[in-house]
Amino acid sequence: MIRLDAADANFAVAFDALVDDRRETSVDVxxxxxxxxxxxxxxxxxxxxxxxxxxxxxxxxxxxxxxxxxxxxxxxxxxxxxxxxxxxxxxxxxxxxxxxxxxxxxxxxxxxxxxxxxxxxxxxxxxxxxxxxxxxxxxxxxxxxxxxxxxxxxxxxxxxxxxxxxxxxxxxxxxxxxxxxxxxxxxxxxxxxxxxxxxxxxxxxxxxxxxxxxxxxxxxxxxxxxxxxDMVAGPSEIVVVADGQNDPEWIAADLLSQAEHDVTTQSILLTDDAYFATRVEEAVERQLADLPTAATARVAWEDNGAVVVVPTLADAIPLVDRLAPEHIEFACDDPRALFDRLRHAGSAFLGRHTPEAIGDYVAGPNHVLPTGRRARFASGLGVTDFMKRTSFLQLDETALNELGPATVALANAEGLPAHAKSVALRIRANR
Amino acid sequence: MIRLDAADANFAVAFDALVDDRRETSVDVxxxxxxxxxxxxxxxxxxxxxxxxxxxxxxxxxxxxxxxxxxxxxxxxxxxxxxxxxxxxxxxxxxxxxxxxxxxxxxxxxxxxxxxxxxxxxxxxxxxxxxxxxxxxxxxxxxxxxxxxxxxxxxxxxxxxxxxxxxxxxxxxxxxxxxxxxxxxxxxxxxxxxxxxxxxxxxxxxxxxxxxxxxxxxxxxxxxxxxxxDMVAGPSEIVVVADGQNDPEWIAADLLSQAEHDVTTQSILLTDDAYFATRVEEAVERQLADLPTAATARVAWEDNGAVVVVPTLADAIPLVDRLAPEHIEFACDDPRALFDRLRHAGSAFLGRHTPEAIGDYVAGPNHVLPTGRRARFASGLGVTDFMKRTSFLQLDETALNELGPATVALANAEGLPAHAKSVALRIRANR
Structure with a gap:
């Protein structure tokens, strides 16, 4: 686990390293x-x-x-x-x-x-x-x-x-x-x-x-x-944005719920309260002591976990966008204000009573989500992944006469004379 | 170019071969x-x-x-x-x-x-x-x-x-x-x-x-x-379903507009009129004689072209579904009745005055389409290819109390105790 403070001189470099660490397996199969x-x-x-x-x-x-x-x-x-x-x-x-x-x-x-x-x-x-x-x-x-x-x-x-x-x-x-x-x-x-x-x-x-x-x-x-x-899946991750008014035990459990999946998973806490950050770190250690999946969760937390102290929760948003996490929790009073400003995440969990795990099972949204920074460009699994779209066009003679000449001009400019001919033959003026 | 008749004894085998010929390059780069x-x-x-x-x-x-x-x-x-x-x-x-x-x-x-x-x-x-x-x-x-x-x-x-x-x-x-x-x-x-x-x-x-x-x-x-x-693109193709009432020159130009792109492209005519089929074949030869792109179009037509005679145009639909073509033209009186029954195609061109080329340029729908039978599962390029979806959840204490116990049961059954704990800690009864 690393602890960073946005006020530190080396923060930019350290945070870049966190973003770039994609934790992808290097096994060449x-x-x-x-x-x-x-x-x-x-x-x-x-x-x-x-x-x-x-x-x-x-x-x-x-x-x-x-x-x-x-x-x-x-x-x-x-x-x-x-x-x-x-x-x-x-x-x-x-x-x-x-x-x-x-x-x-x-x-x-x-x-x-x-x-x-x-x-x-x-x-x-x-x-x-x-x-x-x-x-x-x-x-x-x-x-x-x-x-x-x-x-x-x-x-x-x-x-x-x-x-x-x-x-x-x-x-x-x-x-x-x-x-x-x-x-x-x-x-x-x-x-x-x-x-x-x-x-x-x-x-x-x-x-x-x-x-x-x-x-x-x-x-x-x-x-x-x-x-x-569906997407090429990578190691899973959670980012929790939390103010100091949370119960550290709740936030610690959220971080560990990600860490217990696999040693490559990543759990990151962003908070505006350095004292609260320390209390969460202590709660993580306490919970690891009797967590049945501690063998996995401890390695994930120690190798990939991060606690980042920021001046205000609003300052966390550009950092979260760079991480483009699979899961983002906003454990604070006005989670929607922060969520509205966020661009990149697979799934968002708003408020103190929305632990990520609720979305893994019964809430309704899909838990198959883009990982490893892929929320920059990819979405969770959905209905249209099992469907496809067929576009269609229907022109009558009048419409073809209107759009035909431009088509002929472009087709000829692109060196595709059969394209031009298939339209030109049908234009009234040419018959 | 091969000519097939659905009434022939060996039709099923020959059509299977047409469907399976994906014309993909074998260059290993x-x-x-x-x-x-x-x-x-x-x-x-x-x-x-x-x-x-x-x-x-x-x-x-x-x-x-x-x-x-x-x-x-x-x-x-x-x-x-x-x-x-x-x-x-x-x-x-x-x-x-x-x-x-x-x-x-x-x-x-x-x-x-x-x-x-x-x-x-x-x-x-x-x-x-x-x-x-x-x-x-x-x-x-x-x-x-x-x-x-x-x-x-x-x-x-x-x-x-x-x-x-x-x-x-x-x-x-x-x-x-x-x-x-x-x-x-x-x-x-x-x-x-x-x-x-x-x-x-x-x-x-x-x-x-x-x-x-x-x-x-x-x-x-x-x-x-x-x-x-976007999709992995392969060689382009067009299937034209046409009755005998069309001008063979128009349909021949449509087939050649695909063929002129590349020697690997495929143009297929499905018609219920054997005499019309022959007239289209003749028109293709006539147009090739003075088509500036004939060097490409002739190879594509001779190597990959097909003319298939079917008893009725309705019989063409299951064949088109198997081909799942990039482009499908319905050049007949009631194109929409046929289109309604079709499942797999990238883009459809309905009626005698809708040559495929009109869709390549000015009509509006995208011309970046799934090729090589990929319309079975893929769509043309669209706006959502440049967007991504973030799902979100927000539970208050009451909602969490309602959904929490089922989550705890499933998480424990899956052997994920930290998941269960992150929910259990927040359920009122447990505090």
Whole structure:
């Protein structure tokens, strides 16, 4: 953890270093991944079987390639009632939020008599990757699948590795809740390749989303363009802007809720109160002492954490914009005034009673968000990631006569005579 | 050119081959490009200078790194009046169309008392690549820059190679028309690297768009995630669905307007009239005889062209959906009835008086469209490609008490105790 003070002489340099530290993995898996993808393209299911045997240590022909819908339903029914109700509440609220993202078609006729507009349609099929092991989060399955369903995607395919054949019942329950059409026991780069190119068993999809390890992320990058993908994900981060009127324990817990995800995550506190900053640091240490995930959270906090003291909370805004964080909390009296001035963040949490974790589960907005400064240009996952827009034009003879000559002039200037001719032939004066 | 008839026994196989032929270049430039990008990251302007000397054969210190705004204005003023008016008409109509794409913010309070929504902001800076030489189209600069301007992008940077120092005055005129903030005489993968990572002279941008050769396309793919990019572009295509009542010359010109772009482009006619199909084929040959771009168009037509006879135009729709073409023309009496049933296309041109070329220049919709079957999942370039969405949440104590317990249950089930704690601490019952 580093502590900075905006009043210090070396602050600009130290803050630049914080901004530039992208914490991206340096593991170069590109070649391994391209070998796996080529094998799946060439050999299909045989390659899936072999990679699963080798990497997940089970035989798909024995454990089964697919999980039955009945098994998903049974997993859902087997949840303890409180957890089942929590998942249902989350699903309903995520659905309600995303329904407002459905885009509107346009269709209008302008002054030149041209009818034009754009129309949105869902993709035919989406594939959702769900990691196995520790990071197998049912909430992530909901956050990926529900926007696809709201978009109107007809075929929803879930792939998830089941190391040693072990499957996570929470993931199956979530698959049941979103009514997944297919659940396949495959993971890694091989699963991404199967979704993108198809095999005899697994028909190809149009969009692939969902988090994964470095191999999965690289595989998604390599199939980008063959299918659509969500953002290239990097290490997660939170920035908390807090005044001295907060309970230090609350803010410490917020910082640690990010840190417990992974050792590469980053938690940053910006405050106008140096004494409060120290109290939060102490609370972090206190909470780490008995946090079950302290092994991870402590490394993340010590390696990547930062506490920055600024003269006023307003001074924090340009700093936050440079960080373009995945999550920004404003724990202060008038959070909206600060939020209104902010340009770059994935998701914002306003006020003292809005801890980031509430957005991870039940609040409604998506928790798949741009990381590693990508909120400068990218958005969280949404309904339109599973849709595409077709623009359209309709001219009658009069409208073509009006717009045609300019088109002919530009086409000729660009050295495209067939373009010019296709218009000129239809202009009344030329016939 | 191949001719297929849906009534033939081998039609399904032949049509599958047509769909699977993605006409992508097989040139593997990935390693060269990654070397160039690394050099620009490490050496900045010195690398830009050296690559420009080697690849574009001029010395940036002599020709100048940047084109002055005054030179762009002079190029615009020097256009012949008809062409200047055509560019102005195009810009005005493109702007009017894209203004309707500006997304709406949401901000609402739901039944649980949660205030939530999403807010859109422009990226700070966008870089537009404009190819040099033959494919230096001013229309493409307008189609990339105007959506960025409509989005509200404050810094608009144009990069364009100037081989031997030669610059295209039409490109400068278009740069003037969109009021580009900077125009740099650099191209190739080195220009993309400069936009993504920045150099001493060229500050980095947030989004890079615009067409280019295989090196440029691969460079954009490699910097994807560091910056936002538009789609990975491939060879262009048009599908024309036409009944026998059309003038074969008009339809032939439409097919050739695609074919003249590049030898890899594809033009496909689907018609319910075999005699008409033959007359179009004859008209294509007639027009090729005196088309100035015949050297390109003939190769594209002979290698990739197709004429498909179907029983009825309605039978064409599932075939078009499989092709998911960049451009689809419906040259028939009730084009909208067919368009309503279509799922996958980049842009649609409805009726006998709507040649595709009208959409390339002045109609308004964007001509940067998904190619190579990517309309299955991708959209044309638009305003939101230069914007990003920040979701937000604001809970008061009552709302947190309502949603908190479900969050705590899910966080604990996922093994994330600090998430649970950050909520539990704030729930009234626990204090």
């Amino acid at each position: 590109a070649r391994d991944v391209s070998t796996i993808i080529r094998a799946v393209r060439d050999e299909g299911d045989a390659a899936l079987h072999a990679f699963t045997q080798k990497l997940d240590r089970h035989d798909l022909n024995e454990t089964g390639w697919r999980v039955d819908a009945a098994d998903c339903a049974a997993a859902f029914d087997g949840l303890e009632p409180e957890l089942r109700a929590a998942l249902e509440l989350a699903a309903a609220r995520i659905r309600a939020y995303h329904e407002r993202q459905r885009p509107t078609d346009t269709d209008f006729t302008d002054a030149a008599g041209v009818r034009l507009g754009a129309r949105w349609r869902a993709v035919d099929a989406a594939g959702i990757y769900v990691p196995g092991g520790r990071a197998a989060y049912p909430s992530t399955l909901l956050m990926n699948a529900i926007p696809a369903r709201v978009a109107g995607v007809e075929r929803l395919v879930v792939v998830t590795p089941t190391p040693e054949g072990e499957i996570n019942p929470l993931v199956l329950a979530a698959a049941h809740l979103v009514d997944a059409d297919e659940v396949w026991r495959v993971g890694g780069a091989q699963a991404i390749a199967a979704l993108a190119y198809g095999t005899d068993r697994i028909a190809r999809v149009d969009v692939v989303t969902g988090p994964g390890n470095a191999w999965v992320a690289e595989a998604k990058r390599q199939v980008y363009g063959v299918v659509g993908i | 990935a390693r060269d490009v990654s070397t160039i990008i690394r050099a620009v990251r490490d050496e900045g302007d010195a690398a830009l200078h050296a690559f420009t000397q080697k690849l574009d054969r001029h010395d940036l210190n002599e020709t100048g790194w940047r084109v002055d705004a005054a030179d762009c204005a002079a190029a615009f003023d020097g256009l012949e009046p008809e062409l200047r008016a055509a560019l102005e008409l195009a810009a005005a109509r493109i702007r009017a169309y894209h203004e309707r794409q500006r997304p709406t913010d949401t901000d609402f309070t739901d039944a649980a008392g949660v205030r939530l929504g999403a807010r859109w902001r422009a990226v700070d800076a966008a870089g537009i690549y404009v190819p040099g030489g033959r494919a230096a189209y001013p229309s493409t600069l307008l189609m990339n820059a105007i959506p960025a301007r409509v989005a509200g992008v404050e810094r608009l940077v144009v990069v364009t190679p100037t081989p031997e120092g030669e610059i295209n005055p039409l490109v400068l005129a278009a740069a003037h028309l969109v009021d580009a903030d900077e125009v740099w005489r650099v191209g190739g993968a080195q220009a993309i690297a400069a936009l993504a990572y920045g150099t001493d002279r060229i500050a980095r941008v947030d989004v890079v768009t615009g067409p280019g050769n295989a090196w440029v396309a691969e460079a954009k793919r490699q910097v994807y995630g560091v910056v936002g990019i």
